Amino acid sequence: MIMYFIKRILLVSLVLLMTSVSVKGQENLTGYWQPQFAVNYKVASAYSHNFSIANRNFLYENEDFTFRVKQLDFTHFSKLEIKDNQSIALGVMYRFYNSRENELRFTQQYNVTHKPFAIRFGHRFRAQQRITNSLTTHRFRYRFAMDFPLMGEKLDLGEPYFVGSFENLLSVAKQNSPEYDIRLVGQVGWELHGGMKLQIGVEYRMEDYTSNVPEHILFLLTSAQISL
Template sequence: MSFIKRIGILCLFFSAGTCYGQEDLIGFLQPQISLNYSLTPHYAHNFSFTQRALFINPTNSGIGTIHLDLAHFSKFELPRQRSIGLGIMFRLREPFEGPDQNELRLTQQFNLLHRNHSIRFGHRFRTEQRILPSRTIHRFRYRFAADGPLQGEQLDPGELYWVGNLEALTSIGKGIRPIYDLRASAWLGFLANDMAKIQIGTEYRRVGLWLEGRPVIFLLSSLILNL
């Protein structure tokens, strides 16, 4: 197993272990089911349903589901492993956090991929508009990602793979100070067949890097179906 593959696996467990040692840590469980549907070789849809539940709360103000996300994303493939995408998401908060908490989110994206032997690298540039009842927040995001098989040079059905992400994010809006976030995640995945794969992972977020923001840990799971 190559060095970079070992690093991907170690990050998955090391990040979770180190985060639990912080007293002000907030922790979430986030399962997701995702459906990919290609209309043409160059145009595809993605539909997803995500639940976020609080399970580590240093304020002792309660745990449980805090919101549900329903999302749709359209991706258009371009030459030279480039793509653009448009997305819309509705975040349902009101049953869990009270009135006037729901959110509508619009997304625009450009993605660039390249491959070095068995390792695939990706650069994603994304802008978002978070439309809340009281204000609109604009976000600018850059993510560097890498993934590859754990066995051999090519991923085949019945084999494991790894994914690692590092993302920087800026949020701005009228009447609020800019907020800078940093996110790092690591996943282990299993390709069951050409139509289904399962991923489990962890993500560490530092929200408000210069505003004494709290660390946040996510325990993630995802079922991805392809039609």
């Protein structure tokens, strides 16, 4: 019963927060739809690979609804489990922009999780180098996440689960002022037969939130993931 109320409170709080933020920031709001497809497969018992492709499309820009492609991302991660609840990973991504310089990105990651009850908590630390022809930006990220089943204490095939996270980011580059961003994500997913997972949700970003005019961004997220 306690877990039931915790889950409902978390979900309602997230919905109210997203609604409040989108209303307050609608004069400086950009909206995207971002579908993603990913494949995971194990190379060894403690070593695995992840490949993904994501496409970002404008839905709302300059106080008007629209639809056009912004970018296409190809990403690879190699992950090594160093303990039952800890892992390190290296990633590389190439981003094709529709109307600006393409980007090469390298990622170094450390992740730790713990699950005292039905809720699993995770802490992820990332360092990234975002490289374009004109600029290299170093980004440092911390994400706190949680996930739990929405029906009962254990997740069974076909039943929904919730994933939520909060992330803080610092970006630094030569001749540029440091930029601070925050991200809030809430998604509902289903684990299906054959190692398939489907997720849908929303993400809110406030970019450069210490500036006089921070940018508000809202994403509709849809994803499919296969584990081989």
